[in-house]
Amino acid sequence: xxxxxxxxxxxxxxxxxxxxxxxxxxxxxxxxxxxxxxxxxxxxxxxxxxxxxxxxxxxxxxxxxxxxxxxxxxxxxxxxxxxxxxxxxxxxxxxxxxxxxxxxxxxxxxxxxxxxxxxxxxxxxxxxxxxxxxxxxxxxxxxxxxxxxxxxxxxxxxxxxxxxxxxxxxxxxxxxxxxxxxxxxxxxxxxxxxxxxxxxxxxxxxxxxxxxxxxxxxxxxxxxxxxxxxxxxxxxxxxxxxxxxxxxxxxxxxxxxxxxxxxxxxxxxxxxxxxxxxxxxxxxxxxxxxxxxxxxxxxxxxxxxxxxxxxxxxxxxxxxxxxxxxxxxxx
Ligand SMILES: [Zn+2]
Numbered sequence: 001x002x003x004x005x006x007x008x009x010x011x012x013x014x015x016x017x018x019x020x021x022x023x024x025x026x027x028x029x030x031x032x033x034x035x036x037x038x039x040x041x042x043x044x045x046x047x048x049x050x051x052x053x054x055x056x057x058x059x060x061x062x063x064x065x066x067x068x069x070x071x072x073x074x075x076x077x078x079x080x081x082x083x084x085x086x087x088x089x090x091x092x093x094x095x096x097x098x099x100x101x102x103x104x105x106x107x108x109x110x111x112x113x114x115x116x117x118x119x120x121x122x123x124x125x126x127x128x129x130x131x132x133x134x135x136x137x138x139x140x141x142x143x144x145x146x147x148x149x150x151x152x153x154x155x156x157x158x159x160x161x162x163x164x165x166x167x168x169x170x171x172x173x174x175x176x177x178x179x180x181x182x183x184x185x186x187x188x189x190x191x192x193x194x195x196x197x198x199x200x201x202x203x204x205x206x207x208x209x210x211x212x213x214x215x216x217x218x219x220x221x222x223x224x225x226x227x228x229x230x231x232x233x234x235x236x237x238x239x240x241x242x243x244x245x246x247x248x249x250x251x252x253x254x255x256x257x258x259x260x261x262x263x264x265x266x267x268x269x270x271x272x273x274x275x276x277x278x279x280x281x282x283x284x285x286x287x288x289x290x291x292x293x294x295x296x297x298x299x300x301x302x303x304x305x306x307x308x309x310x311x312x313x314x315x316x317x318x319x320x321x322x323x324x325x326x327x328x329x330x331x
Contacts, residue, residue, distance in 0.1 A: 045160070046304045050295070052081070052156040053213065053303070056134070057148035057295045064147065065138025066100055066181040066188075067109035074134050075114055078155065078178055082116050087162050090117040090175055091197050098191035100181045111135075113188045114178040115197055118162060120170045120318075126204030126325035127173040128317060131189065131266050132158050133182030133210060137289065148295040150288065151182070153213035157307045164311060170318045172204070179266050182210070189266035193273050204325030205231075205317060206270035206277040209310060215302035217283035219245040220309060223261045226251040228276040230327055234320055235278060238312040244305035251279075274329035278317075280310055 056077060062070025079094045100111040114134070120127075132154025136147030146152070158176050165174060175198065179188030193200060212220065222239075225232040225248055232248065239246035250261040262268060267277035287293040317324065 046300050049156060049160055049304060049307060050298070050300050052159060053148060053152055053298060054295045056152040056155055057146040057293075059144050059146065061146070063138035063145040064134055064136045064152075066111050066135040066184060068138055070138065071112075071135055071180065075112060075178075075180075078114050078134060078159075081159050082114075082162065082176070085159065085163050086166055087116040087118055087176065090115040096192070096197060098180075098188065098195070100184060100187050102184075111180040111188055111191070113180055113192055114176075115192075116162070116176040118165050118170060118174045118176070120172040120174070122171045125172055126321050127175050127198060127202055128170075128314070128321060129175045129177050129203055129206045129270070130158055130161065130314065131177040131179055131206060131208045133179040133188065133266055135180045135183055135188070137183055140291075143291040145289070145291050145293065146295070147293050148298060149211045149214045149282070149285070149293050151210045152295070153211060153298070153303065153306075154209035157209050157212055157310055160307055161311055161314060170314075172318055172321045174314070174318070175203075177266075182266055186263075186266050186269050189269035193269050193275075200273060200275075201328075203270070203275050204321045204328075206267050206275055207310070207314060207317060208265055208267035208270075208277060208279045209281070210265040210279070211281045211288075212306040212310070213298040213303040214282050214285045214287075215244070215299050216285040219247045219282070220306045221247050221250055221261075221281055221283070222278055222313075223249065223251040223281070224267065224271075224276070224278040227262065227271065228278075228324075228327060230324065231276060231278055231317075234316040235313055238309060238316050241312060242305065242309045244302055244309060246309060276324055276327055278313070280306065280313075 061074045064071045064074045094114050096113040096115050098111050100109045133151045134155050137145040181187035222235045267279045270277050
């Protein structure tokens with residue numbers, strides 16, 4: 001179900017007033033951490049979501065271009081958050097370096113993926129890779145491209161989901177992959193599958209989030225079900241309780257160039273290896289790859305809704321992961 005935007009905003013105004021009048025409301029939500037999925041645009045979970053978005057999309061991160069000090073600062077911030085939440089690294093370190101190949105004559109630089117894991121209660125079986133990319137476009141002509149939607153929003157959603165999975169353990173291992181150098185051709189994700197930190201045949205699926213916070217077009221898209229039809233009932237079932245409009249598509253060859261998103265973000269690297277994927281993202285908006293992609297342009301209620309949908313979808317996928325893993329293609 002989807003609430004009209006105006007209604008949601010009105011509800012949040014009432015809730016804000018209630019919070020001012022009664023501090024105990026904040027206390028209750030802070031204790032539950034919003035685990036029920038209930039809440040409004042002004043509750044503690046949404047506040048934390050937006051605080052994290054503002055932190056990762058801050059000017060001090062200098063646009064997080066791969067190989068720059070700004071990207072290193074963003075990486076330190078992400079690792080700090082993971083440590084605070086209590087998520088362990090996958091392997092000896094959170095940092096998984098790789099070489100970024102440049103097309104120009106300039107020398108290759110180093111990229112670094114950040115990879116963590118929450119172990120599932122089953123103690124084995126396939127793993128789910130939940131991904132987003134933390135790099136963006138850096139500084140151009142003196143302007144900082146903060147990439148709040150692209151893709152600080154996906155990274156922050158991963159952190160929120162990690163926080164919740166620490167309390168509500170998944171059945172299967174969930175790998176949190178914060179990829180670098182997506183903007184230079186999915187290079188972090190390609191390095192991950194080329195030199196995987198866990199056996200590739202144990203990855204049951206990739207759920208990739210890239211641009212999940214802007215509601216300009218009023219909907220969150222789910223791409224990938226045309227390639228992996230068994231995932232559609234799961235994504236539809238999760239959509240039944242969603243507070244944002246969920247649409248399916250952007251994953252077939254008959255679309256005009258640019259509208260088939262099969263290879264337009266990091267999930268493309270998994271798909272190329274025959275690993276089933278679902279991608280969540282919004283339509284391009286006026287600030288797409290512009291300096292105006294700023295955190296203050298994000299509607300907190302919409303962003304909270306996409307986060308809740310991603311979590312609901314993850315739980316469904318987790319429950320069906322052995323069956324999904326059997327749908328792997330031989331590339
Ligand atoms: Zn992106």
